[in-house]
Amino acid sequence: MSVTLNAHQFGRLLDRTACHIADEFIPALHGVRLETDDTFLYAIASDRYTLAVARYRHHGLDGAPFARTLPAHALASLRRRAADQPGGDPVTVTLAETRLRFTAPQGEVGVGVDDGQEFFGWRGVLRGVIEQIHTETGTDGPFPVFDTRLLARWTDIDHYLRLRVTADRQGALLVGEDFLGAQMPLRTRHDGFDTGLADDLDQIRALWDDALAGALAALMPDSLPAARRSSHDAPRTVAETAKGLLRQTLSSTHDLIEEISTSPAAVAAHANAGVTAWMAFRYLEALHHADPKLAARIVAETAEQLDDGAIGEFAHDAATTAGHDPNAWQDEFETKRAKQQSETGKELAAATGEGEQAPAPAGPALAANG
Structure with a gap:
C-alpha cells in the first residue's frame, strides 16, 4: 500500500499541521495522522483545542487506503528531508508492517508506527463545526476571511481573548482584560484580488463532501482523547489560581479550628497551608496589577511544573x-x-508506665535471699 505526491506538497502537509499536535500525555494525538483515500492524502493533527486537517491530491494510490500516525519525534527530520528534495520530485509513502517508508530520488527513510493505534473521528468533528448555526439568527452565521498574519498580532495582548464576528465584511471584535480590539476581514471584491477561498459554507460542504459525508456530526471536546494526567489539574490562569489560593486559605483556616483541640500536628499543618496560600495570593495579586502578562506567564509555567511532578x-x-x-x-x-x-x-x-525501672538489688542480697 503506497501513495505518491511531490516533495513540496508533502512538506506543506507537515508544516500546516505539526504545530497543532498534542503533548506526550495524549499518545494518540502526539503526532500527525496520515490518511489516504482514492483522491487525497490527508494530514491531521489536534491538541484537543485546535484541529488542523490539510490535504493534497496525490499522484496515485497503489493498493488499499491506509491510515497511520507519524510520531512527533520523527516530524522534524522528515520535514528536513522533504526540504532537501527538489520541490517537484516525487515522494512515495509506503505502509509496511509497523513502519512507514518515505522514498524519494535522493534516498529513503523509515519511521516506526503503531499499527494498532486508534484515532478520533475527525470527520465527524469537522462536520459538527460546519453544521453549527448562529444561535441568535438560526442561520449559518457570518463567514468572513481573515488574514492570519494579522491574527498573529493579537498573541502578545493576552493569553485569552473573546472573539465576536457580526457580519461577513465587517470588523471582528476582540475583548481582553482591560482591552478592546478590532480586525477587518478581507474584502476580496473591493480589494480587487481573490483569495481562492470558498465564499460560503455551502461551497465548503461541497468541496469536502467526499471526505465528510459519511460522518455523523460530533462535538469536538467529547470526541477527542483526553490527557493521561494525575487527578490534580494545576490552575492555568491568574483568575483560576487566585480563586484556588483563596479557597485553600479559607479551607485551612476552618480545618485548623476543627483540629485545634485534637491534634497539634494537624493544627500546624493547616496553619502552614493557610499562611502559605494567603501569602501566595497576595504576591500573585500584586504581580498581576504590576505586570499582568508576566503574571499569566508565571502561572502557566508553574502549572507545567506542577503537572511534571518534580517540584522538589x-x-x-x-x-x-x-x-x-x-x-x-x-x-x-x-x-x-x-x-x-x-x-x-x-x-x-x-504515660503508659513503661519508663525506666528501678535497678535490681546487688548480687549479695540475692545470695542472702537464696
Whole structure:
C-alpha cells in the first residue's frame, strides 16, 4: 500500500499541521495522522483545542487506503528531508508492517508506527463545526476571511481573548482584560484580488463532501482523547489560581479550628497551608496589577511544573541558584524530626508506665535471699 505526491506538497502537509499536535500525555494525538483515500492524502493533527486537517491530491494510490500516525519525534527530520528534495520530485509513502517508508530520488527513510493505534473521528468533528448555526439568527452565521498574519498580532495582548464576528465584511471584535480590539476581514471584491477561498459554507460542504459525508456530526471536546494526567489539574490562569489560593486559605483556616483541640500536628499543618496560600495570593495579586502578562506567564509555567511532578527538584535547583544550601536544610529537618520522635516516645512511655525501672538489688542480697 503506497501513495505518491511531490516533495513540496508533502512538506506543506507537515508544516500546516505539526504545530497543532498534542503533548506526550495524549499518545494518540502526539503526532500527525496520515490518511489516504482514492483522491487525497490527508494530514491531521489536534491538541484537543485546535484541529488542523490539510490535504493534497496525490499522484496515485497503489493498493488499499491506509491510515497511520507519524510520531512527533520523527516530524522534524522528515520535514528536513522533504526540504532537501527538489520541490517537484516525487515522494512515495509506503505502509509496511509497523513502519512507514518515505522514498524519494535522493534516498529513503523509515519511521516506526503503531499499527494498532486508534484515532478520533475527525470527520465527524469537522462536520459538527460546519453544521453549527448562529444561535441568535438560526442561520449559518457570518463567514468572513481573515488574514492570519494579522491574527498573529493579537498573541502578545493576552493569553485569552473573546472573539465576536457580526457580519461577513465587517470588523471582528476582540475583548481582553482591560482591552478592546478590532480586525477587518478581507474584502476580496473591493480589494480587487481573490483569495481562492470558498465564499460560503455551502461551497465548503461541497468541496469536502467526499471526505465528510459519511460522518455523523460530533462535538469536538467529547470526541477527542483526553490527557493521561494525575487527578490534580494545576490552575492555568491568574483568575483560576487566585480563586484556588483563596479557597485553600479559607479551607485551612476552618480545618485548623476543627483540629485545634485534637491534634497539634494537624493544627500546624493547616496553619502552614493557610499562611502559605494567603501569602501566595497576595504576591500573585500584586504581580498581576504590576505586570499582568508576566503574571499569566508565571502561572502557566508553574502549572507545567506542577503537572511534571518534580517540584522538589525544581525547588532544590532554585535554592542552590539563590545561594542557599538545601542539603543543610534537609539535615536540619532530619535532626529536628529525630528529636521530636525521641521526645514523643519518652512522653508515651511515661504515660503508659513503661519508663525506666528501678535497678535490681546487688548480687549479695540475692545470695542472702537464696
